[in-house]
Amino acid sequence: ALIVEAGIFFINKGGSTPLANPSVEETQPLPTEEPPSSEPPTEPPSQGTGELPQPQDGRINDTQSGISYKAPEGWKVPGYxxxxxxxxxQQSWTSGVQASSxxxxxxxxxxxxxxYAGPLAELVPYAGADGLEDTAKALFMQFSTQFYEPQHTTKIVQNKAMQIGDHKAWLLQFQLDFTAVAEKNGYKWKKENAAIVLMDRGSGQRPTLLYLSVPDNxxxxxxxxxxxxLKPA
Known part of the structure; x- marks a missing residue:
């Protein structure tokens, strides 16, 4: 069975069939313009291979991405x-945990x-710490319209600047509502809480992308x- 597929850009949570576009309930304005183009990228870092880090004292310490986070109880680290x-x-993940819904x-x-966490893919425009919001919104638009199946609506919960230690970061948290199709088809979940976090790592380094998505069950x-x-690692 297909659990997770590394796609052109991110994760197709529901399989490899074409996805229906959801309707989006916007509680905060989204950009209509394209995100700013970045400066010429530096040489991409070497791709990590092998095993993803295991939890230590209940936390994932991802030194490749520079971020540390709590591992939910009972969740497992997938194979690289x-x-x-x-x-x-493509987007590479240098750490992660997951659980079956x-x-x-x-x-x-x-x-x-x-x-999941990893350095933001080189193909994604990034203009530095001042461009965190634009990049996060561009990622949200792709996630919410292409990488969730089946039909659902999407609502933005939080869209704000934050700090992770001394690092500037941006949080875009959203909720996906599958209630209608879940009740029709007998799915075990009805809603899903998701978030995109981008953390700036300074000049010459790609920002850290953390992407989480948690079904309500x-x-x-x-x-x-x-x-x-969230803490720096």
Missing amino acids: NDVNGTDPA QENYEGDNDWIGNV LGTDVADQVLGS
Whole structure:
């Protein structure tokens, strides 16, 4: 069964079939302009391979991405190749944990909850700390319209600057509502709490991207617990 697929850019949570575009309930304005182009990128860092870091004292310490976060109880670290492709232009994850929300929810695919982190892919424009918001919003638009199946609506919960230690960061937290199709098809989850966090790492380094998405049957407070635990690594 396909659990996670490393796509052109990110994760297709529900399989490899074409995805329906959701309707979006905007509680905060989204940009209509393209995000600013970045300065010419530096040489990309070498791609990490092998195993993702295991929790220590209940935390994932991702030194490659420079971020540390709480591992939800009972969640497991996936295999490196299960969440990463072979194309260096794709988004790579240097740490992560995940849990099954529903096995074989459509007969052959598993629906999962996840927390993944990695340096932002080189193909994504990034103009430095002043461009954190624009980049986060561009990522949100892609996530919410392309990488969730089945049909749902999306609501922005938080869209704000934050600090992770001494690092400037941006949080865009959103909720996906699958209630109508979940009740029709007997899915075990109805809503999903998700967030994109971008943390600036200074000149010459790609920012850290942390992406989490937690179906409500895995715990409605898990996303906030992880977000509240973020520290530099």
